Amino acid sequence: MDFILQPWPWYVSGPLIALVMFLLVFFGKTFGMSSNLRTLCSIGGAGKYADFFKFDWKSQKWNLTVVLGAMIGGFIAVTFLSDNSVMDLSPQTVNDLKEIGFSNAGESLLPPEIYEWKNVLSLKGLAILVIGGFLVGFGTRYAGGCTSGHAITGLSNLQLPSLIAVIGFFIGGLLMTHFLLPLIFGA
């Protein structure tokens, strides 16, 4: 049982993610998590403001069910399938993080410097989460997909648009990690 409780290596996790994608395709659907954000807009009445949200959201109930399952899966994983080991991050990463003010990197999935309530409930802390979330939500719909739809499904299906989108993901991610995060958190 130990190997289940320990972190799973990439060569186990990657194929299992491919299996998730394939199961959804086999069930006649597709692997695209960001579509749920549009569905949630429609449920909230966004169709009054833009035609983009006028569609039969009930046809997306299956995907909202996947979301519900994902939340339950997250709960199960940390509650029953974890040995609370510290992440095996690269020492260089831990060091780089220390330099911009992140201590104890890898002791939790998310940095308390960003996600702990005492940091969230400040103007800067709140702005980080709101801006981060907004960019993800806006960007993913503009690009027509996210990591699941473009990086996993689109690349597996050898689609050029998905390759362009993934290049975009990297341009944005590299800019943020190398230039903006040190400005936001450093000093």
Added chain:
Amino acid sequence: MKYLKFLLVGIFFGIVLVKSEAVSWYRIFEMFKFQSFHMYGIIGTAVGLGALFLWVSKKNNVKNIEGNTIQLVPKDKGYTRYILGGTIFGLGWALAGACPGPMYILLGTGVFSMVIVIAAAILGTFVYGVLKDKLPH
């Protein structure tokens, strides 16, 4: 009952993404710093095996459970929306450390401040929908 299989796939997805640490802000930082093979290994094997799955299914005319041939709807042609939208997404991904699947999974792990990120992502999607016709695609 017909939703049970989607619930189970979702639970499996959530467990895999936590156990692989792909939902971790730190792993995404490390990936964009090119300091570990971990995330590249995950995405690489997922795409490699995914491509093999799809290729074999199409070649052998495998039917999905609805009895139709397996066929993914191709994305619209274009360049601008993918590179611009992708870059905006990447900025948010590396800042919040959560993309649209993991944000729900992380909420499930008990990080309740993630609700703010989810709400902001819904707002971002809404603003895109309103501005859609004014943006270059």
